[in-house]
Amino acid sequence: MKQLDETILTNVIKRRPEDSFKGNFGKVVLIGGNANFGGAIIMAATATVYAGAGLVTTATDTANSTSLHAQLPETMFVNYYDKVQLSHLVSEATVVVVGPGLGDDFHSQEVLAKVFANTNSDQTVVIDGSAITMMAHNKIEQPAGNIIFTPHQMEWQRLSGIAIAEQSPAANQKVQQQLGATVVLKKHHTEIYTGSDTYQLTIGTPAQATGGMGDTLAGIIGGFTAQFADPTQATLAAVYAHSAIAEQLAQTQYVVLPHQISRALPIFMKKYEN
Numbered sequence: 001m002k003q004l005d006e007t008i009l010t011n012v013i014k015r016r017p018e019d020s021f022k023g024n025f026g027k028v029v030l031i032g033g034n035a036n037f038g039g040a041i042i043m044a045a046t047a048t049v050y051a052g053a054g055l056v057t058t059a060t061d062t063a064n065s066t067s068l069h070a071q072l073p074e075t076m077f078v079n080y081y082d083k084v085q086l087s088h089l090v091s092e093a094t095v096v097v098v099g100p101g102l103g104d105d106f107h108s109q110e111v112l113a114k115v116f117a118n119t120n121s122d123q124t125v126v127i128d129g130s131a132i133t134m135m136a137h138n139k140i141e142q143p144a145g146n147i148i149f150t151p152h153q154m155e156w157q158r159l160s161g162i163a164i165a166e167q168s169p170a171a172n173q174k175v176q177q178q179l180g181a182t183v184v185l186k187k188h189h190t191e192i193y194t195g196s197d198t199y200q201l202t203i204g205t206p207a208q209a210t211g212g213m214g215d216t217l218a219g220i221i222g223g224f225t226a227q228f229a230d231p232t233q234a235t236l237a238a239v240y241a242h243s244a245i246a247e248q249l250a251q252t253q254y255v256v257l258p259h260q261i262s263r264a265l266p267i268f269m270k271k272y273e274n
């Protein structure tokens with residue numbers, strides 16, 4: 001297993017051309033946040049915006065619209081039950097992030113089906129949280145696109161059928177090959193299965209063990225894959241940056257709040273632009 005190190009950041013994070021505009025840095029659509037889990041999609045969208053995506057739209061329950069805009073005026077809002085708007089939005093996106101706080105009831109399943117019906121093979125599709133759980137429980141087929149799954153160990157157990165105690169690199173890689181997708185298996189020392197290689201993250205801290213930390217990672221992956229050329233390299237850089245920032249904050253903090261990682265991204269990324 002290869003160990004990820006700081007060089008992934010300088011390899012991936014590019015200096016912006018002087019004559020660039022927002023259209024050069026990708027359109028990201030994030031879908032999730034039911035009436036109970038609005039915070040999850042707000043944290044994910046915050047991460048995407050602070051990672052530098054060009055245009056960010058958040059499709060969520062209308063109950064979250066005011067709090068979303070109060071936290072993050074840079075994002076646009078769409079009611080995720082508006083099927084016409086949701087279909088159009090997803091089909092026009094560069095990157096789709098689906099699942100943070102989506103929930104798994106009947107309404108969540110309808111939203112997920114609409115999203116999956118409208119992705120295409122040119123897009124990167126980050127599948128997280130409730131979207132993974134629903135795919136596993138309801139035997140939903142993978143959508144079109146370059147798929148990146150971001151399960152924690154229990155979500156990976158649900159999706160892969162491998163019990164947490166049996167999640168060895170060999171067993172994980174076998175299922176990754178069947179899926180034909182990148183798998184970011186989140187835990188202490190996260191593992192990334194890209195198909196051609198397997199990587200381990202050797203940084204990170206228990207100060208990250210708090211709700212919303214994975215929602216934030218999904219958003220950073222969305223922001224990085226929207227801007228930077230190679231989706232696999234961009235994903236590795238996002239995973240590294242998320243925990244590197246957390247480690248820095250944890251030098252003086254007992255717990256690191258997910259939104260603090262997002263807020264730290266622009267200054268952190270500037271140090272590595274190349």
Ligand SMILES: NC(=O)C1=CN([C@@H]2O[C@H](COP(=O)(O)OP(=O)(O)OC[C@H]3O[C@@H](n4cnc5c(N)ncnc54)[C@H](O)[C@@H]3O)[C@@H](O)[C@H]2O)[C@@H](O)CC1
Pocket residue numbers: 036037038039040041099100101102103129130131133152153154155164186187211212213214215
């Ligand atoms: N503020 C919010 O709105 C939040 C919403 N969240 C959303 O809530 C939904 C459910 O996700 P949850 O992960 O909470 O619930 P899940 O039921 O999917 O997973 C939690 C279960 O997995 C087990 N588990 C085993 N290994 C684990 C590991 N390495 N990491 C995490 N759990 C492990 C836990 O013991 C627990 O039983 C998701 O859509 C998620 O995005 C969470 O992100 C928490 C914060």
Ligand SMILES: Nc1ncnc2c1ncn2[C@@H]1O[C@H](COP(=O)(O)OP(=O)(O)O)[C@@H](O)[C@H]1O
Pocket residue numbers: 129151152186187188189190203204205206207208209210211212213214215216217
């Ligand atoms: N002890 C730890 N060491 C390193 N990273 C951790 C630790 N605990 C949690 N994390 C990281 O926090 C994130 C948790 O993701 P997840 O469980 O999906 O959170 P949530 O769904 O609440 O947002 C993952 O990136 C995981 O690697």
Ligand SMILES: [Mg+2]
Pocket residue numbers: 128129152214215
């Ligand atoms: Mg999660």
